[in-house]
Amino acid sequence: MTGAVAPQPQKLDEWVFQTIPALLPQNGLLRPGLDDCAYIPLGEGGMVISTDFVNASPAFVELGIDADLPYELGYLAATASLSDVFCSGAHPSGLALGYMAPPSDIPDELPRFLIGAAAACAPWGVPIVGGDSKGSRSSRVASSTGFGWVPREQGYLARWNARPGQKILLSGPLGGFNAAVVLRRFGSGGRNPAAVRDAILRPVLRPGLALHVAGSGGGAGIDISDGLASDASRVAETSGVALLIDVAALPLHPLTSEAAPLLGVSPAAFAFGTGGEWQHLITVAPEALDGALAAGGILVGEVTDGPAGVYVTTRSGGRTAVAPLGHSDGVYAGFPEEICDLVRRAHRSLMSHV
Incomplete structure (x- = not known):
């Protein structure tokens, strides 16, 4: 990899996306x-x-x-x-x-x-x-x-397949992993320690939505392993579109309400920490929405024309950009510190607009 400059940890993803394709043969795959x-x-x-x-x-x-x-x-x-x-x-x-x-x-x-x-x-x-x-x-x-x-x-749900007019769906609730980490580190372990433990160690995969959409017209897809804003921004950037998310529609894990007072944030902010639930963000054409909802999808927004990025709806009915907050290797001393910082930053951003 002659000439490649070592990236800063917080820029690792961007470095990979920009550098690797130029170093590999363009073989059509x-x-x-x-x-x-x-x-x-x-x-x-x-x-x-x-x-x-x-x-x-x-x-x-x-x-x-x-x-x-x-x-x-x-x-x-x-x-x-x-x-x-x-x-x-x-x-x-x-x-x-x-x-x-x-x-x-x-x-x-x-x-x-x-x-x-x-x-x-x-x-x-x-x-x-x-x-x-x-x-x-x-x-x-x-x-x-x-x-x-x-x-x-056509059934491959690549992140670059999002198109204006499509609807945005999630496969299940967000924020449980982040909330469980906060409850474990800064609280008493939660009112239900078994639920807290499961939220950290036993993510529940819900593949029904992605498999249904793949078989009925396709769309874009990404698993939320680094955080909602971070992963949604990858779909937006590679597709060249805007993803408009209704924060009030986000499905939240029950632990988010329990953990929120410990950080002085809204429960919705926990959806914008790191990933951990491995839920899926999927886009579908409007005519495929009913089938996607029947397959377990939860409607949270829509794809619109750019500028490319992730946006949330505001109190006035407009939209405001959300920074691509999410997990970054090597930036924080540990997961609890990273999650607390990301959730607090998400709360400050969201509460000033929604």
Whole structure:
């Protein structure tokens, strides 16, 4: 990668999106924006492939939650890949996993890592079909590669497929992960500690919306893994459109109301922290809206002409731009500090307009 300048951590995404395409051969398989998944055309459809890594010190470790680390790393790595493949419009066909740990720990930890990944895959009937393990003197590293099949290219829900006039839907409630982290770190653990723990360790995938839209006309899609504003802005920028979101329509996890007083913010601000629920943002044509709603979608806004970006409706009926707040590797000391800062910043922005 001769000539590539090392990016600042908060600019890593932008650096990747701008640099990588110029370094790779233009063979017809690449699309602008470096989607969460790679799409390889094969016949009338194509194969979808997605690779994810899991932080060696995820939020539950920083929060001191008593959990089986290898099992949870496997569960979260598998969940991340499943979510990406589902959100592309494909049903996952299989997962390949990778795990690095100190050599003396591999015999004990690798089976637990695989069992955790298998538990995440079981509800969807997705097999683990391969992978690799390696001893490491540094830290643990968990990775997962998921792949699936889209029967026709129009069914691939790429982030660059948003068009003016489409409706914006979410697959489920937001803010639960962020609220749970705040309750765990700054509160007493919440009125229902089991619910707080589940919001951090057991994200609930809801693939029905993406799979329905993929089979009935297509649209754009992205899984909300870094935060609503951050991920929605990626759809807006790569599609060259504006995404107008009605904050009052956002589906919020019940924990957001419990956690809000701890930070002095509105519950809606928790939707704009980091991701963690792996919900999907999907756009659909107006004529496909009823079917998408029946498939579990929740209407939260519409796609309009640019300037490209994410906007929220204001009290006066206009719209105002929202900064692409979201998770950034290496910027904060830890997840709790990052989430608190992002939620407070979102509250200040939102409450001044909505």
